Amino acid sequence: MVHRVETPLGKILRERILGEGPMTFRDFMDQALFHPELGFYSKGPEIGSRDGTFNTNAMFPAFAFCLARAVEQAESIIGEPLRIVELGAGTGELGTGILSFLPTAREYVAVEPSSGLQHKQKARGLAAVKTVEDLSPRPSFVFGNEVLDALPVHRVMNDGQGNLMEFYVSINPQGGFEEILGEPSTSALSSRLQSEGVTLGRGQMAEVCLELDPFIQSIASIISKGYLIFLDYGDEALALYHYTRRNGSLRCYFRQQQVHDPFNHIGEQDITADVDFTALDKAACCSGLGTAGQAWQGTWLKNLGIHQFQPKGVDPKELQNQIEQLTNPARLGSTFDVWAWRTPNIPLPPGFS
Numbered sequence: 378m379v380h381r382v383e384t385p386l387g388k389i390l391r392e393r394i395l396g397e398g399p400m401t402f403r404d405f406m407d408q409a410l411f412h413p414e415l416g417f418y419s420k421g422p423e424i425g426s427r428d429g430t431f432n433t434n435a436m437f438p439a440f441a442f443c444l445a446r447a448v449e450q451a452e453s454i455i456g457e458p459l460r461i462v463e464l465g466a467g468t469g470e471l472g473t474g475i476l477s478f479l480p481t482a483r484e485y486v487a488v489e490p491s492s493g494l495q496h497k498q499k500a501r502g503l504a505a506v507k508t509v510e511d512l513s514p515r516p517s518f519v520f521g522n523e524v525l526d527a528l529p530v531h532r533v534m535n536d537g538q539g540n541l542m543e544f545y546v547s548i549n550p551q552g553g554f555e556e557i558l559g560e561p562s563t564s565a566l567s568s569r570l571q572s573e574g575v576t577l578g579r580g581q582m583a584e585v586c587l588e589l590d591p592f593i594q595s596i597a598s599i600i601s602k603g604y605l606i607f608l609d610y611g612d613e614a615l616a617l618y619h620y621t622r623r624n625g626s627l628r629c630y631f632r633q634q635q636v637h638d639p640f641n642h643i644g645e646q647d648i649t650a651d652v653d654f655t656a657l658d659k660a661a662c663c664s665g666l667g668t669a670g671q672a673w674q675g676t677w678l679k680n681l682g683i684h685q686f687q688p689k690g691v692d693p694k695e696l697q698n699q700i701e702q703l704t705n706p707a708r709l710g711s712t713f714d715v716w717a718w719r720t721p722n723i724p725l726p727p728g729f730s
Protein backbone atom coordinates (compact mmCIF):
# COMPACT_ATOMS: atom_id res chain seq x y z
CA MET A 378 0.00 0.00 0.00
CA VAL A 379 1.27 3.50 -0.86
CA HIS A 380 2.00 5.59 2.22
CA ARG A 381 0.84 9.17 1.82
CA VAL A 382 0.83 12.12 4.16
CA GLU A 383 -2.69 13.45 4.65
CA THR A 384 -3.22 17.22 4.51
CA PRO A 385 -6.23 19.48 5.26
CA LEU A 386 -6.66 20.08 1.51
CA GLY A 387 -6.47 16.33 0.85
CA LYS A 388 -9.36 15.83 3.29
CA ILE A 389 -11.46 18.53 1.59
CA LEU A 390 -10.88 17.06 -1.86
CA ARG A 391 -11.64 13.52 -0.69
CA GLU A 392 -14.97 14.69 0.75
CA ARG A 393 -15.75 16.54 -2.46
CA ILE A 394 -15.03 13.51 -4.65
CA LEU A 395 -17.03 11.21 -2.37
CA GLY A 396 -19.96 13.63 -2.57
CA GLU A 397 -19.80 14.72 -6.20
CA GLY A 398 -17.95 11.90 -7.94
CA PRO A 399 -14.54 11.77 -9.67
CA MET A 400 -12.98 15.02 -10.89
CA THR A 401 -10.70 15.51 -13.88
CA PHE A 402 -7.00 15.55 -13.07
CA ARG A 403 -7.06 19.14 -14.36
CA ASP A 404 -9.54 20.17 -11.67
CA PHE A 405 -7.57 18.29 -9.02
CA MET A 406 -4.33 20.07 -10.03
CA ASP A 407 -6.11 23.41 -10.08
CA GLN A 408 -7.24 22.85 -6.48
CA ALA A 409 -3.89 21.45 -5.32
CA LEU A 410 -2.12 24.58 -6.59
CA PHE A 411 -4.78 27.30 -6.34
CA HIS A 412 -7.39 26.34 -3.73
CA PRO A 413 -8.01 29.85 -2.30
CA GLU A 414 -6.58 29.13 1.17
CA LEU A 415 -4.84 25.77 1.01
CA GLY A 416 -3.44 25.54 -2.53
CA PHE A 417 0.34 25.28 -2.88
CA TYR A 418 0.71 28.63 -4.65
CA SER A 419 -2.10 30.39 -2.78
CA LYS A 420 -0.13 29.99 0.43
CA GLY A 421 2.79 31.95 -1.05
CA PRO A 422 5.65 29.45 -1.07
CA GLU A 423 9.34 30.21 -1.34
CA ILE A 424 10.50 29.42 -4.87
CA GLY A 425 14.05 28.16 -5.48
CA SER A 426 16.60 27.47 -2.77
CA ARG A 427 19.77 29.23 -1.77
CA ASP A 428 21.64 25.99 -1.07
CA GLY A 429 21.68 25.28 -4.80
CA THR A 430 19.56 22.11 -4.70
CA PHE A 431 16.82 23.75 -6.72
CA ASN A 432 17.77 26.58 -9.03
CA THR A 433 15.35 28.86 -10.79
CA ASN A 434 16.19 31.77 -13.05
CA ALA A 435 14.41 34.27 -10.83
CA MET A 436 16.95 33.95 -8.02
CA PHE A 437 19.93 35.08 -10.11
CA PRO A 438 20.66 38.84 -10.34
CA ALA A 439 22.33 38.23 -13.73
CA PHE A 440 18.95 37.07 -15.04
CA ALA A 441 17.20 40.23 -13.79
CA PHE A 442 20.01 42.29 -15.36
CA CYS A 443 19.34 40.68 -18.76
CA LEU A 444 15.59 41.23 -18.53
CA ALA A 445 16.19 44.88 -17.63
CA ARG A 446 18.37 45.16 -20.74
CA ALA A 447 15.63 43.50 -22.79
CA VAL A 448 13.12 46.10 -21.55
CA GLU A 449 15.46 49.00 -22.37
CA GLN A 450 16.25 47.61 -25.81
CA ALA A 451 12.56 46.95 -26.51
CA GLU A 452 11.77 50.57 -25.69
CA SER A 453 14.48 51.83 -27.96
CA ILE A 454 13.32 49.50 -30.78
CA ILE A 455 9.72 50.67 -30.44
CA GLY A 456 10.61 54.26 -29.59
CA GLU A 457 8.32 54.73 -26.61
CA PRO A 458 8.06 53.71 -22.94
CA LEU A 459 6.56 50.29 -22.30
CA ARG A 460 4.57 49.05 -19.34
CA ILE A 461 6.35 46.02 -17.87
CA VAL A 462 3.91 43.19 -17.11
CA GLU A 463 5.29 40.13 -15.31
CA LEU A 464 2.99 37.12 -15.46
CA GLY A 465 3.17 34.88 -12.38
CA ALA A 466 5.79 36.95 -10.56
CA GLY A 467 6.34 34.45 -7.72
CA THR A 468 7.93 36.07 -4.68
CA GLY A 469 8.60 39.29 -6.61
CA GLU A 470 12.36 38.80 -6.47
CA LEU A 471 12.80 38.99 -10.23
CA GLY A 472 10.54 42.04 -10.66
CA THR A 473 12.40 43.91 -7.92
CA GLY A 474 15.72 42.97 -9.52
CA ILE A 475 14.66 44.16 -12.98
CA LEU A 476 13.49 47.54 -11.66
CA SER A 477 16.75 47.95 -9.73
CA PHE A 478 18.76 47.55 -12.93
CA LEU A 479 16.75 50.12 -14.88
CA PRO A 480 18.22 53.63 -14.60
CA THR A 481 14.85 55.37 -14.37
CA ALA A 482 11.54 54.45 -12.73
CA ARG A 483 9.20 52.36 -14.88
CA GLU A 484 5.64 51.22 -14.73
CA TYR A 485 5.65 47.59 -13.60
CA VAL A 486 2.75 45.34 -12.72
CA ALA A 487 2.70 41.71 -11.66
CA VAL A 488 -0.21 39.48 -12.68
CA GLU A 489 -0.58 37.04 -9.82
CA PRO A 490 -3.60 34.87 -8.96
CA SER A 491 -2.07 33.63 -5.70
CA SER A 492 -2.98 35.83 -2.76
CA GLY A 493 0.03 34.60 -0.75
CA LEU A 494 2.49 35.46 -3.53
CA GLN A 495 0.73 38.75 -4.29
CA HIS A 496 1.21 39.65 -0.64
CA LYS A 497 4.97 39.00 -1.00
CA GLN A 498 5.14 41.05 -4.20
CA LYS A 499 3.33 44.00 -2.62
CA ALA A 500 5.58 43.78 0.44
CA ARG A 501 8.48 44.47 -1.95
CA GLY A 502 6.66 47.54 -3.25
CA LEU A 503 5.52 45.97 -6.52
CA ALA A 504 2.10 46.65 -8.04
CA ALA A 505 0.10 43.46 -8.57
CA VAL A 506 -3.28 42.46 -9.99
CA LYS A 507 -5.06 39.13 -9.90
CA THR A 508 -5.68 38.50 -13.59
CA VAL A 509 -4.74 39.91 -16.97
CA GLU A 510 -8.36 41.08 -17.33
CA ASP A 511 -7.60 43.70 -14.65
CA LEU A 512 -5.31 45.52 -17.12
CA SER A 513 -6.18 47.79 -20.04
CA PRO A 514 -4.53 47.67 -23.49
CA ARG A 515 -1.23 49.61 -23.56
CA PRO A 516 2.18 49.47 -25.22
CA SER A 517 3.77 46.71 -23.12
CA PHE A 518 6.67 44.38 -22.52
CA VAL A 519 4.96 41.27 -21.14
CA PHE A 520 6.91 38.27 -19.91
CA GLY A 521 6.54 35.16 -17.78
CA ASN A 522 9.24 32.95 -16.31
CA GLU A 523 8.05 29.43 -15.47
CA VAL A 524 4.38 30.38 -15.48
CA LEU A 525 2.96 28.20 -18.22
CA ASP A 526 4.26 25.03 -16.56
CA ALA A 527 2.04 25.81 -13.56
CA LEU A 528 -1.21 25.92 -15.56
CA PRO A 529 -3.45 22.92 -14.77
CA VAL A 530 -3.32 20.08 -17.30
CA HIS A 531 -5.66 17.31 -18.33
CA ARG A 532 -4.06 13.85 -18.32
CA VAL A 533 -4.92 11.52 -21.16
CA MET A 534 -3.95 8.06 -22.35
CA ASN A 535 -4.29 5.95 -25.46
CA ASP A 536 -6.17 2.93 -24.12
CA GLY A 537 -4.36 0.50 -26.44
CA GLN A 538 -7.28 0.24 -28.85
CA GLY A 539 -6.75 3.64 -30.37
CA ASN A 540 -9.19 5.48 -28.07
CA LEU A 541 -8.17 8.61 -26.25
CA MET A 542 -9.23 8.34 -22.60
CA GLU A 543 -8.91 10.85 -19.77
CA PHE A 544 -7.72 10.35 -16.20
CA TYR A 545 -10.12 11.27 -13.40
CA VAL A 546 -9.24 11.45 -9.71
CA SER A 547 -11.32 9.10 -7.60
CA ILE A 548 -11.31 7.57 -4.10
CA ASN A 549 -10.75 3.82 -3.73
CA PRO A 550 -12.58 1.63 -1.16
CA GLN A 551 -9.71 2.14 1.32
CA GLY A 552 -10.18 5.90 1.12
CA GLY A 553 -7.04 6.55 -0.92
CA PHE A 554 -6.77 8.78 -3.97
CA GLU A 555 -6.50 6.95 -7.27
CA GLU A 556 -6.71 7.73 -10.96
CA ILE A 557 -9.32 6.05 -13.13
CA LEU A 558 -9.80 6.23 -16.87
CA GLY A 559 -12.99 7.56 -18.43
CA GLU A 560 -14.31 9.18 -21.58
CA PRO A 561 -12.68 12.57 -22.23
CA SER A 562 -14.42 15.44 -20.43
CA THR A 563 -14.20 17.52 -23.60
CA SER A 564 -13.62 16.86 -27.28
CA ALA A 565 -11.07 19.71 -27.21
CA LEU A 566 -8.50 17.18 -25.95
CA SER A 567 -8.55 15.02 -29.06
CA SER A 568 -8.99 18.09 -31.29
CA ARG A 569 -5.81 19.61 -29.85
CA LEU A 570 -3.74 16.46 -30.44
CA GLN A 571 -5.21 15.92 -33.91
CA SER A 572 -4.50 19.51 -34.93
CA GLU A 573 -0.87 18.92 -33.96
CA GLY A 574 -0.62 15.70 -35.96
CA VAL A 575 -0.09 13.74 -32.74
CA THR A 576 -1.22 10.13 -32.26
CA LEU A 577 -0.29 8.72 -28.87
CA GLY A 578 1.24 5.25 -28.83
CA ARG A 579 -0.62 2.33 -27.22
CA GLY A 580 -0.74 2.87 -23.47
CA GLN A 581 1.06 6.21 -23.77
CA MET A 582 0.11 8.89 -21.25
CA ALA A 583 0.27 12.64 -21.89
CA GLU A 584 -0.77 16.01 -20.51
CA VAL A 585 -2.81 18.56 -22.43
CA CYS A 586 -3.13 22.16 -21.27
CA LEU A 587 -6.33 23.68 -22.61
CA GLU A 588 -5.81 26.78 -20.44
CA LEU A 589 -3.20 28.06 -22.88
CA ASP A 590 -5.68 29.41 -25.44
CA PRO A 591 -7.83 31.66 -23.21
CA PHE A 592 -4.74 32.75 -21.21
CA ILE A 593 -2.80 33.85 -24.30
CA GLN A 594 -5.87 35.45 -25.83
CA SER A 595 -6.40 37.62 -22.76
CA ILE A 596 -2.70 38.56 -22.67
CA ALA A 597 -2.68 39.53 -26.35
CA SER A 598 -5.69 41.77 -25.76
CA ILE A 599 -3.74 44.01 -23.35
CA ILE A 600 -0.69 44.55 -25.61
CA SER A 601 -1.63 47.39 -27.95
CA LYS A 602 1.95 47.38 -29.19
CA GLY A 603 4.93 45.39 -27.93
CA TYR A 604 6.26 41.99 -27.05
CA LEU A 605 5.26 38.83 -25.22
CA ILE A 606 8.09 36.61 -23.99
CA PHE A 607 7.90 33.28 -22.14
CA LEU A 608 10.77 31.32 -20.62
CA ASP A 609 9.86 27.77 -19.75
CA TYR A 610 10.64 24.09 -20.09
CA GLY A 611 8.81 22.12 -22.75
CA ASP A 612 8.93 21.01 -26.34
CA GLU A 613 7.16 21.29 -29.63
CA ALA A 614 4.25 18.85 -29.89
CA LEU A 615 5.87 16.13 -31.98
CA ALA A 616 8.75 15.84 -29.48
CA LEU A 617 6.63 16.35 -26.37
CA TYR A 618 4.21 13.62 -27.38
CA HIS A 619 6.77 11.30 -29.02
CA TYR A 620 5.98 7.66 -28.28
CA THR A 621 9.22 7.31 -26.26
CA ARG A 622 7.76 9.67 -23.65
CA ARG A 623 5.31 7.00 -22.49
CA ASN A 624 4.52 8.46 -19.10
CA GLY A 625 4.11 12.09 -20.05
CA SER A 626 5.97 14.84 -18.22
CA LEU A 627 3.94 15.39 -15.05
CA ARG A 628 6.09 15.72 -11.95
CA CYS A 629 5.92 17.19 -8.47
CA TYR A 630 8.35 19.05 -6.23
CA PHE A 631 8.17 18.59 -2.49
CA ARG A 632 10.61 20.72 -0.51
CA GLN A 633 12.60 21.26 -3.70
CA GLN A 634 13.03 17.54 -4.39
CA GLN A 635 11.47 16.01 -7.49
CA VAL A 636 8.85 13.38 -6.63
CA HIS A 637 6.17 11.66 -8.68
CA ASP A 638 3.03 11.14 -6.61
CA PRO A 639 0.57 14.04 -7.05
CA PHE A 640 -1.64 12.61 -4.29
CA ASN A 641 0.94 12.90 -1.53
CA HIS A 642 1.25 16.14 0.49
CA ILE A 643 -1.70 17.64 -1.43
CA GLY A 644 -1.41 21.44 -1.35
CA GLU A 645 2.12 21.28 0.02
CA GLN A 646 3.92 20.27 -3.15
CA ASP A 647 4.23 21.83 -6.58
CA ILE A 648 2.80 19.99 -9.59
CA THR A 649 4.07 20.82 -13.06
CA ALA A 650 4.23 19.60 -16.65
CA ASP A 651 6.22 20.49 -19.76
CA VAL A 652 4.81 23.22 -21.97
CA ASP A 653 3.52 22.40 -25.44
CA PHE A 654 5.22 25.16 -27.46
CA THR A 655 3.30 24.24 -30.63
CA ALA A 656 -0.02 24.88 -28.89
CA LEU A 657 1.39 28.03 -27.31
CA ASP A 658 2.57 29.44 -30.64
CA LYS A 659 -0.74 28.62 -32.28
CA ALA A 660 -2.65 30.32 -29.44
CA ALA A 661 -0.48 33.45 -29.80
CA CYS A 662 -0.84 33.59 -33.57
CA CYS A 663 -4.64 33.05 -33.34
CA SER A 664 -4.70 36.03 -30.95
CA GLY A 665 -3.09 38.34 -33.52
CA LEU A 666 0.53 38.12 -32.38
CA GLY A 667 3.35 37.09 -34.70
CA THR A 668 6.08 34.61 -33.77
CA ALA A 669 9.21 36.68 -33.26
CA GLY A 670 11.86 34.35 -31.94
CA GLN A 671 12.73 31.10 -30.27
CA ALA A 672 16.04 30.22 -28.66
CA TRP A 673 17.67 28.37 -25.84
CA GLN A 674 17.76 30.55 -22.76
CA GLY A 675 21.58 30.49 -22.70
CA THR A 676 21.80 31.88 -26.24
CA TRP A 677 19.22 34.57 -25.57
CA LEU A 678 20.91 35.73 -22.37
CA LYS A 679 24.27 35.90 -24.14
CA ASN A 680 22.68 37.94 -26.95
CA LEU A 681 21.36 40.33 -24.33
CA GLY A 682 24.86 40.77 -22.93
CA ILE A 683 24.92 38.66 -19.77
CA HIS A 684 28.72 38.80 -19.79
CA GLN A 685 28.53 42.56 -19.29
CA PHE A 686 26.99 41.96 -15.88
CA GLN A 687 29.78 43.09 -13.59
CA PRO A 688 28.33 44.10 -10.23
CA LYS A 689 30.67 45.66 -7.71
CA GLY A 690 31.64 43.66 -4.63
CA VAL A 691 30.69 40.24 -6.02
CA ASP A 692 33.30 37.50 -5.94
CA PRO A 693 34.30 36.87 -9.62
CA LYS A 694 34.03 33.11 -9.05
CA GLU A 695 30.50 33.43 -7.72
CA LEU A 696 29.62 35.65 -10.68
CA GLN A 697 31.08 33.16 -13.15
CA ASN A 698 29.10 30.38 -11.47
CA GLN A 699 25.88 32.39 -11.75
CA ILE A 700 26.38 33.00 -15.47
CA GLU A 701 27.28 29.32 -15.98
CA GLN A 702 24.08 28.19 -14.24
CA LEU A 703 21.96 30.38 -16.49
CA THR A 704 23.71 29.84 -19.82
CA ASN A 705 25.45 26.46 -19.87
CA PRO A 706 23.32 24.05 -21.94
CA ALA A 707 24.06 21.32 -19.38
CA ARG A 708 22.42 23.47 -16.69
CA LEU A 709 19.56 25.93 -17.16
CA GLY A 710 20.90 27.19 -20.53
CA SER A 711 19.00 24.62 -22.59
CA THR A 712 16.52 23.42 -19.96
CA PHE A 713 14.60 26.59 -20.63
CA ASP A 714 13.48 27.81 -24.02
CA VAL A 715 12.63 31.42 -24.75
CA TRP A 716 9.73 32.10 -27.09
CA ALA A 717 8.76 35.59 -28.20
CA TRP A 718 5.87 37.17 -30.09
CA ARG A 719 5.22 40.71 -31.30
CA THR A 720 2.31 42.86 -32.33
CA PRO A 721 2.12 43.55 -36.10
CA ASN A 722 4.56 45.85 -37.86
CA ILE A 723 7.27 46.22 -35.25
CA PRO A 724 10.87 44.92 -35.45
CA LEU A 725 12.07 41.71 -33.80
CA PRO A 726 12.41 41.79 -30.01
CA PRO A 727 15.74 42.15 -28.18
CA GLY A 728 18.02 39.13 -28.21
CA PHE A 729 16.59 37.73 -31.44
CA SER A 730 17.80 40.08 -34.15
Ligand SMILES: C[S@@+](CC[C@H](N)C(=O)[O-])C[C@H]1O[C@@H](n2cnc3c(N)ncnc32)[C@H](O)[C@@H]1O
Pocket residue numbers: 418424433434435464465466467468488489490491494521522523524527528592
Ligand atom coordinates in the same frame (compact mmCIF):
# COMPACT_ATOMS: atom_id res chain seq x y z
C1 LIG B 1 6.69 28.13 -10.89
S1 LIG B 1 6.08 29.64 -10.24
C2 LIG B 1 7.21 30.78 -10.99
C3 LIG B 1 7.32 32.06 -10.23
C4 LIG B 1 8.32 33.08 -10.79
N1 LIG B 1 7.99 33.50 -12.12
C5 LIG B 1 9.71 32.48 -10.76
O1 LIG B 1 10.28 32.28 -11.82
O2 LIG B 1 10.19 32.22 -9.66
C6 LIG B 1 4.58 29.87 -11.15
C7 LIG B 1 3.94 31.23 -10.99
O3 LIG B 1 2.87 31.37 -11.93
C8 LIG B 1 1.73 31.87 -11.25
N2 LIG B 1 0.54 31.55 -12.04
C9 LIG B 1 -0.11 30.39 -12.18
N3 LIG B 1 -1.19 30.52 -12.98
C10 LIG B 1 -1.20 31.81 -13.40
C11 LIG B 1 -2.06 32.59 -14.23
N4 LIG B 1 -3.12 32.05 -14.83
N5 LIG B 1 -1.76 33.89 -14.41
C12 LIG B 1 -0.68 34.46 -13.84
N6 LIG B 1 0.17 33.77 -13.02
C13 LIG B 1 -0.10 32.47 -12.80
C14 LIG B 1 1.85 31.22 -9.88
O4 LIG B 1 1.01 31.78 -8.92
C15 LIG B 1 3.33 31.48 -9.62
O5 LIG B 1 3.58 32.81 -9.25
